[in-house]
Amino acid sequence: MKRSDRVTAVVIVCAAAMLLVVWVLTHQVKGSAAYIRVDGTIVATVDLTSSNPSTLHIHGFLGDVEVVADGKGAVRVVKATCPDQICVHTRAAYSPGDQIICVPNHLVITIERGSQSIDALTQ
Ligand SMILES: [Zn+2]
Numbered sequence: 615m616k617r618s619d620r621v622t623a624v625v626i627v628c629a630a631a632m633l634l635v636v637w638v639l640t641h642q643v644k645g646s647a648a649y650i651r652v653d654g655t656i657v658a659t660v661d662l663t664s665s666n667p668s669t670l671h672i673h674g675f676l677g678d679v680e681v682v683a684d685g686k687g688a689v690r691v692v693k694a695t696c697p698d699q700i701c702v703h704t705r706a707a708y709s710p711g712d713q714i715i716c717v718p719n720h721l722v723i724t725i726e727r728g729s730q731s732i733d734a735l736t737q
Pocket of ligand 1: 696
């Protein structure tokens with residue numbers, strides 16, 4: 615192995631380690647609210663800072679979707695009327711940017727940091 619190969623390997627390992635650290639740090643942040651949308655319209659908001667567990671029954675396009683907030687800052691779908699059950703098998707969402715999507719029910723759950731403020735505006 616040449617010296618340049620070792621340098622390249624060290625650079626790649628360092629870059630991968632930095633990406634891993636950034637990914638871990640950004641995913642440790644918990645969101646403060648979950649916005650549940652059906653057909654793009656917010657039908658429910660869940661306060662993820664609350665320590666009280668709650669269950670919501672959302673009317674999706676195909677029928678009821680049961681969404682549970684565990685009281686520890688995470689939200690997940692536990693029951694749905696969709697045929698594939700992908701949303702039910704999706705892991706709990708808790709970090710800003712996490713989403714649970716049920717396409718057959720036109721439902722999207724998005725975790726956000728706080729209020730519905732604008733992140734950026736371009737002209
Ligand atoms: Zn589904």
